[in-house]
Amino acid sequence: MPVLPFVALDTLxxxxxxxxVLLLFHRWWVPAALPCAWVLCLAARRAYDRxxxxxxxxxxRRVMGAAAVIAVxxxxxxxxxxxxxxxxxxxxxxxxxxTATFALRETRRLRIRADWHHGRNRERAVVxxxxxSVAELVSRLRRxxxxxxxxxxxxxxVDDAVDAVRRGGCEAVIALPGPALGTGELRTLSWELRDRDVELMLVPVLADVATGRLRPAPVAGLPLLELHAPDLSRTARVPKELADRLLAAAGLLLLAPLMLVIAVLIRLDSPGPVLFRHRRVGLHGREFTLLKFRTMYRDADRRRSEVASLNQYGDGAFFKVADDPRITRVGRTLRHWSLDEIPQLFNVxxxxxxxxxxxxLPRDEADELPEDVRRRRLLVKPGLSGLWQVSGRSELPEEERVRLDLSYVENWSTALDLTILARTPGAVVRRTGAY
Structure with missing residues (x-):
């Protein structure tokens, strides 16, 4: 992947x-040295890794580390x-x-993801x-x-993979663990790929583990990986709690005029309350009242049996109907742009x-999940946005949504939260799976 565009953005x-600094203080020492020093420090901190x-x-961590080096x-x-x-x-x-580095890099990533979404500039890989295992991985990549x-x-x-590489047409080989893939075969494959500048990527047994939880732990000359348990303690969540409430308060203040307009449109469109209230399961299984703008007609709950056969998830834990006849005209627009979710800021x-x-999830849908899955999901608070919401939303199959929710719980970090928040506007604009 080209690194130069990111170098140019960091320099900018x-x-x-x-x-x-030059305009405000009329001193040139820092303006003369900062661009070059910034890029060099980012490179030293491996901020240009793929x-x-x-x-x-x-x-x-890497960008803040570079800033700390310059400050020292x-x-x-x-x-x-x-x-x-x-x-x-x-x-x-x-x-x-x-701040500018984070903003410009994320803008570049959004453009790259848009290209991938349309099938452009993707790296060609052989599995x-x-x-x-191959079928499951290919299915996940395509979803x-x-x-x-x-x-x-x-x-x-391995011989088939080497032949595929020799014929050309791929930039990477993704290898999954299996009885026919030993150390000798991997070594042969790695040397074959090295000569042709093709990447070798190994899928770990635990594929949903974030890299931050893995630490090299050499034992007797063997490159073992130590798996750290996720830190979900109350102390670790204090910064997240503070940020949630401060950002929710700021969001409610900024969006108050829009919320007022939406409330008026809902009342003019159909009879019924402006807000939809529903009991949901929260942290440690405690129930709370979720708030959303009403997007359905007042008798929607009584008519659920009429559309039950149209549930795209079958008899699973989730319920979603495309082109649901119970949705109002204003409600359909609100759902397309995820504006019905705004009142959840009060819950935050x-x-x-x-x-x-x-x-x-409602209690009945949560009870449909396996016990171990339900228990792990309830270790953290439910969210306004999440990993599966920025990965396809309602178009994802049920098992993929459950997997992504568990992956978030097991790999939670501040960096992951910031990444999801940065990707949320793009997911809203694309409107993938929003109905």
């Missing part, structure tokens, strides 16, 4: 801060040149640089492994709303929901 972010660029994996360097320089304004200008420029990989071939043996402000988390 530093130049923005540099010009600001997965950091594409998925934002570890990006917050400025402090040392200030010790020798205390009257030059170096420390003052650097500490002023760094927040601007960091190697047992038939059942993902915007995937960087396009599977162009499937191989059962009250501490019953989070901005990001698993989807809140």
């Amino acid at each position: 972010a530093a130049l923005t801060a540099s010009v600001t 997965h950091c660029l594409l998925a934002g994996t570890g990006e917050i 360097a400025a402090s040392v320089a200030w010790w020798f040149l205390p009257g030059a304004g170096l420390l003052h200008d650097t500490l002023f420029a760094l927040p601007v640089t960091v 190697l492994g047992p038939a059942d 993902t709303d915007a995937c960087e990989m396009e599977v162009v071939g499937v191989c059962r043996t 402000l009250a501490g019953r929901m989070s901005l990001v988390g698993p989807r809140p």
